[in-house]
Amino acid sequence: MKITDIECYPVWGGSRNYFFVVVDTDEGIWGIGEAGLTGRELAVQGVIEHFKTFLVGQDPFRIEYLWQMMSRGGFFPAQNIATSAIAAIDIALWDIKGKALNVPVYELLGGLCRDKVVCYPHIQRPSIEELVENARKHVAEGWKFVRWGLSEFGNILEPSIAIPQAVREFAALRKALGDSVELCFDIHTRLDPADSIRLCRAVEEFNPFFMEDPIRAESMQSLRLVRQHVHSPIAVGEQFASKWEFRQVIEEELMDFCRVDLGICGGLTEAKKIAGWCETHYIKLATHNPLGPVSTAACLHLNLSSPLVGVQEQPRKPGTSLMDVVTVQVPWENGYLLPPTRPGLGIDFDRDAARKHPFQIAELPQLRRLDGSITNW
Missing domain, CATH: 3.20.20.120 (Enolase-like C-terminal domain)
Known part of the structure; x- marks a missing residue:
């Protein structure tokens, strides 16, 4: 089994975006993952585009090996934008493995x-x-x-x-x-x-x-x-x-x-x-x-x-x-x-439906103290 494609689905959910990732294989088995880092979805998508260049053609069962490749292969240590991209792909790989072996991921x-x-x-x-x-x-x-x-x-x-x-x-x-x-x-x-x-x-x-x-x-x-x-x-x-x-x-x-x-x-x-x-x-x-x-x-x-x-x-x-x-x-x-x-994560994902909810730019709220200074949301 080989990875043939990785596709991002940033989906507008009515009040916020959700960021899903599908990993496809040459055997027709695909996996679904999701990234966090709400409000920075396009940055995560950019990292995934970089990852695709070396992940396509790889064996999706080698989850730890691919994780190390994504985390350490770019020289600069992976931090939250990159690790969010890794997360979505990693979850999808576990989904693929569960489906291929006909068992739940747990x-x-x-x-x-x-x-x-x-x-x-x-x-x-x-x-x-x-x-x-x-x-x-x-x-x-x-x-x-x-x-x-x-x-x-x-x-x-x-x-x-x-x-x-x-x-x-x-x-x-x-x-x-x-x-x-x-x-x-x-x-x-x-x-x-x-x-x-x-x-x-x-x-x-x-x-x-x-x-x-x-x-x-x-x-x-x-x-x-x-x-x-x-x-x-x-x-x-x-x-x-x-x-x-x-x-x-x-x-x-x-x-x-x-x-x-x-x-x-x-x-x-x-x-x-x-x-x-x-x-x-x-x-x-x-x-x-x-x-x-x-x-x-x-x-x-x-x-x-x-x-x-x-x-x-x-x-x-x-x-x-x-x-x-x-x-x-x-x-x-x-x-x-x-x-x-x-088997796998136990859920199902409709790609066509996801495309009907296109991404919308949405920033998280910003809060101030009474004196006008910035504080965490």
Whole structure:
């Protein structure tokens, strides 16, 4: 079997783009992958065009070899644009291998470690009343977790306003939902260490499942300071592009949950290594998955085959978006994702439908402090 083509499908989903990649072979078996790095899809597509020059003609079963070729073959170390391109191709190669061998991808990764994977939805709303109502709606549907994040007001994110608001939201949700529903909160790299510590300590009484991305990702040295002062579990890693960037937070045990993004960190091949490393430090996976149905499937196969899993991000139920493009999606039931039984990733992709949703330039929001200075979105 040989790779014959690699085709990119940047798809407009109504409010954002999704970036899918199809790898074709001379035996008619093809695989589907998805890249992250939302807002920089054209850059990822450019890298894939470079990769095509040496991947066409290669054996798609040599997944690790091809991963090394893409990661190290250009001399300059692959960072998040290149690793996002690698991720999409890598996931597609695993899909090809599963289809060719007529087994789900999780069987290739060691088989089932669990029967199902618990997941959390996004419940963000502009007011506390709407937030609580939306949380109750999701819990009634069967979700066991809810997740929301630090509030901005228009394009303003000011800690002195956002932190007290977050504390009020925690209090209202815990009162409305009781202790049986897990609360995940995303600071989204928007606070500096001192403000993040202040918020984390203020909400400890509400027993969050984790506090996500308490500081910016550029230097995890400062996470040591946060760790010393915070008792709630910490989740980080969604912006990391490789195992090398995870090294410090794993070895120094600066996180409790690993937010590895399969669409950015180099796909299943790299994520499986990161998961194994996390296991040696009792760090559970909490896969970052704000993307589309292909990423959902890839994360599910990793989580099904990994021994330590906390939760999978799942913004919405599978089968409720992009159904014309990804016509078969992974099963969901009562707050859990279930193992697919079809070979490969267990999903199906309609190329013609994807072409009917052409890419649109869409920048992510930009936030300011009250004084007009830039802050992280």
